[in-house]
Amino acid sequence: MNSLGYLLAALTPYHVALALGGVVAGTVVGSLPGLTATMAVAVLIPVTFSMEPASALILMGAIYTGAIYGGAYAAILLNTPGTPSAIATTFDGFPMAKRGDGDLAITLACIASVCGGLVGAVFLLSLAPPLANVALAFGPVEYFWLAILGLTLISALSQGNLLKGLIGACFGLLLSCIGVAEISADVRLTFGSQTLLGGIEVVSALIGLYCVPVLIDLVATPDRHLKVEEASRGFRLREALNISWRSKFNLARSSVIGTLVGILPGAGGSIAGLVAYSEARRSSKQQERFGGGAPEGVQATESANNATVGGGFIPTLVLGIPGTPPDAVILGALLIQGVRTGPNLFTEHGSIVYVFIWGLLLATVLMLPTGLLIGRYAYRSIVTVPKAMLVPTVAFMTLIGTYSIRNSVSDVVIMTILGVLGWVLGRFGFSASPIVLGLILGSIAEQGFVQGWIIGAAADNLWGQFFGRPISLGIFAFILLSLFSPLLLNRLRVKREFARAD
Amino acid sequence: MRADPASRDIGGMVVAAVFVLVGVLALWDTLDYADADSYVFPRTVAGSLIVFCIASIVWNLARPPDRVQRGPESTMRRVGLVIVLLVAALSMPYLGFLLSGLAAFMAIMLLAMYDPWTRARVFVYPLVGTAIVLGFYFLFNKVLLVPLPAGRLFTG
Numbered sequence: 001m002n003s004l005g006y007l008l009a010a011l012t013p014y015h016v017a018l019a020l021g022g023v024v025a026g027t028v029v030g031s032l033p034g035l036t037a038t039m040a041v042a043v044l045i046p047v048t049f050s051m052e053p054a055s056a057l058i059l060m061g062a063i064y065t066g067a068i069y070g071g072a073y074a075a076i077l078l079n080t081p082g083t084p085s086a087i088a089t090t091f092d093g094f095p096m097a098k099r100g101d102g103d104l105a106i107t108l109a110c111i112a113s114v115c116g117g118l119v120g121a122v123f124l125l126s127l128a129p130p131l132a133n134v135a136l137a138f139g140p141v142e143y144f145w146l147a148i149l150g151l152t153l154i155s156a157l158s159q160g161n162l163l164k165g166l167i168g169a170c171f172g173l174l175l176s177c178i179g180v181a182e183i184s185a186d187v188r189l190t191f192g193s194q195t196l197l198g199g200i201e202v203v204s205a206l207i208g209l210y211c212v213p214v215l216i217d218l219v220a221t222p223d224r225h226l227k228v229e230e231a232s233r234g235f236r237l238r239e240a241l242n243i244s245w246r247s248k249f250n251l252a253r254s255s256v257i258g259t260l261v262g263i264l265p266g267a268g269g270s271i272a273g274l275v276a277y278s279e280a281r282r283s284s285k286q287q288e289r290f291g292g293g294a295p296e297g298v299q300a301t302e303s304a305n306n307a308t309v310g311g312g313f314i315p316t317l318v319l320g321i322p323g324t325p326p327d328a329v330i331l332g333a334l335l336i337q338g339v340r341t342g343p344n345l346f347t348e349h350g351s352i353v354y355v356f357i358w359g360l361l362l363a364t365v366l367m368l369p370t371g372l373l374i375g376r377y378a379y380r381s382i383v384t385v386p387k388a389m390l391v392p393t394v395a396f397m398t399l400i401g402t403y404s405i406r407n408s409v410s411d412v413v414i415m416t417i418l419g420v421l422g423w424v425l426g427r428f429g430f431s432a433s434p435i436v437l438g439l440i441l442g443s444i445a446e447q448g449f450v451q452g453w454i455i456g457a458a459a460d461n462l463w464g465q466f467f468g469r470p471i472s473l474g475i476f477a478f479i480l481l482s483l484f485s486p487l488l489l490n491r492l493r494v495k496r497e498f499a500r501a502d
Numbered sequence: 503m504r505a506d507p508a509s510r511d512i513g514g515m516v517v518a519a520v521f522v523l524v525g526v527l528a529l530w531d532t533l534d535y536a537d538a539d540s541y542v543f544p545r546t547v548a549g550s551l552i553v554f555c556i557a558s559i560v561w562n563l564a565r566p567p568d569r570v571q572r573g574p575e576s577t578m579r580r581v582g583l584v585i586v587l588l589v590a591a592l593s594m595p596y597l598g599f600l601l602s603g604l605a606a607f608m609a610i611m612l613l614a615m616y617d618p619w620t621r622a623r624v625f626v627y628p629l630v631g632t633a634i635v636l637g638f639y640f641l642f643n644k645v646l647l648v649p650l651p652a653g654r655l656f657t658g
Binding site for chain 1 (some may be wrong): 511513514516517518521524525527528531532534535536537538539540541542543544546547548550551554555557558561576577579580582583584586587588590591592594595599603606607608610611612613614615616617623627630631634635638639641642646647648649650651
């Protein structure tokens with residue numbers, strides 16, 4: 001099938017309906033303060049299990065992209081980011097709403113999200129296939145090092161405490177070892193429990209680690225009685241298009257930043273938004289306007305966070321290493337469907353991956369009308385959903401979703417226990433993302449490590465096996481960089497501050 | 503939000519100490535594995551976990567203390583939510599998914615309710631909740647053909 005064939009396959013009424021439904025569902029969940037894009041994908045994912053992989057991917061991609069955009073509503077109108085990726089949207093979005101330009105800010109955010117999403121998807125379409133060809137040269141040891149690179153990057157980026165991130169990553173890797181070993185069939189780390197024999201099911205663990213802590217926190221605090229005071233003056237689309245055209249370089253730069261940040265494992269929309277915002281502010285001639293309602297601030301954040309969707313899919317599809325937390329959930333869902341992501345996906349399952357990429361582009365385009373309409377007409381009723389209805393609904397979705405993966409009550413119990421564990425660890429600064437990535441990358445890392453170790457031991461050259469190939473050495477250099485760059489940057493910053501004080 | 507006095511990250515250190523124990527347990531478990539393929543990876547990971555935990559504890563003791571922010575929150579409701587989720591999961595085989603799910607929904611609704619129960623809310627919330635549970639049950643059981651448990655209590 002050629003490109004036109006893939007495009008036509010993505011444009012079937014069924015796929016258009018999935019993309020539209022996914023964007024709407026994602027936007028609604030993302031707009032609810034407290035619910036993240038990862039959670040939106042995690043709770044809605046069980047619906048995709050009975051679908052073809054390409055259709056499932058289109059729905060999941062649409063939910064993801066819609067949820068990232070949905071976070072902007074609450075950020076602009078309530079000064080509360082609907083999702084963490086919209087944190088920087090509050091800086092200028094809320095001041096705009098306070099001066100009566102909330103409707104304009106929402107339209108600007110929608111246009112910027114669509115631009116960012118399109119740039120990310122185009123990068124995915126153009127970069128992923130050649131990168132997949134490069135990745136074909138990778139052997140098991142390179143995959144082991146790649147998995148470790150993913151884990152060190154997410155440890156460094158997730159919450160600022162590298163050691164806690166590394167501890168979480170190791171814990172996730174140990175969790176991935178639970179059950180019967182793939183190669184030798186040894187029973188590992190079950191401590192006599194029959195329940196653990198089947199191992200920890202990845203998606204139910206993800207639902208637990210990402211959704212249950214949010215529910216635990218939501219139930220513990222009173223409703224904030226959110227009220228949108230401002231009366232809307234319409235879409236103000238022409239005005240927004242003019243402003244967007246004037247800041248086209250800002251949009252392009254922020255979209256590229258978002259795509260590149262999305263490619264880094266574990267660095268999601270929140271980091272992309274903050275980096276793009278600070279870059280937009282740094283390069284602006286009117287820096288003093290930022291923080292007081294500058295449209296460029298909203299545009300930078302929203303284009304960057306939506307660009308992470310396409311960017312994050314690049315390592316997810318090419319290497320099987322998730323770029324962002326929602327990608328981790330999507331990767332888990334694909335594993336359930338028997339689709340193994342990696343470079344071979346592009347050659348052996350081209351119909352899945354290219355139809356999905358075109359479907360993602362379609363969903364991003366559909367976000368413009370749906371986003372504008374939801375922002376104009378439905379947002380007030382969404383944001384005022386009482387917590388007493390929201391929390392039990394999401395909790396029930398986690399129960400039914402987890403059960404439906406393997407029709408197993410044990411998975412529901414494990415999901416709840418992991419959720420509580422994730423919440424407790426989160427209270428002490430241990431982020432869930434390194435644990436999740438460790439759990440997902442555990443099998444790739446173990447296969448690569450064990451194969452390298454066996455071959456190295458047989459050849460009496462363990463060192464050469466792990467450090468003897470240029471690709472391995474290159475990846476190892478990146479690992480060292482990701483581990484030590486925060487320390488070096490911190491030292492440089494302190495030195496600079498001392499110099500300034502002198 | 504109130505700022506607690508400057509203190510060391512005691513909780514973080516306790517968690518790191520617990521993870522040291524997890525690492526030791528994992529190492530002890532690997533002693534029983536017959537094949538080197540099975541133990542080489544978990545042993546390496548468990549060893550790394552112990553090293554990182556000890557480094558984290560030492561780092562915490564060496565650096566200046568932080569100020570910790572805490573907000574007004576209800577622990578009882580949190581515990582209640584976890585208990586409801588666990589009871590719902592464990593009662594599924596006996597009560598069936600529909601009944602245990604419905605009971606869990608209503609219990610969590612009570613836990614998440616901070617507003618006064620007006621007459622309208624007493625009628626509307628349970629009705630909407632029941633509709634949501636029935637809707638999802640229908641979607642998963644009838645449309646997606648997931649065999650949700652019917653419950654031994656009713657099927658015998």
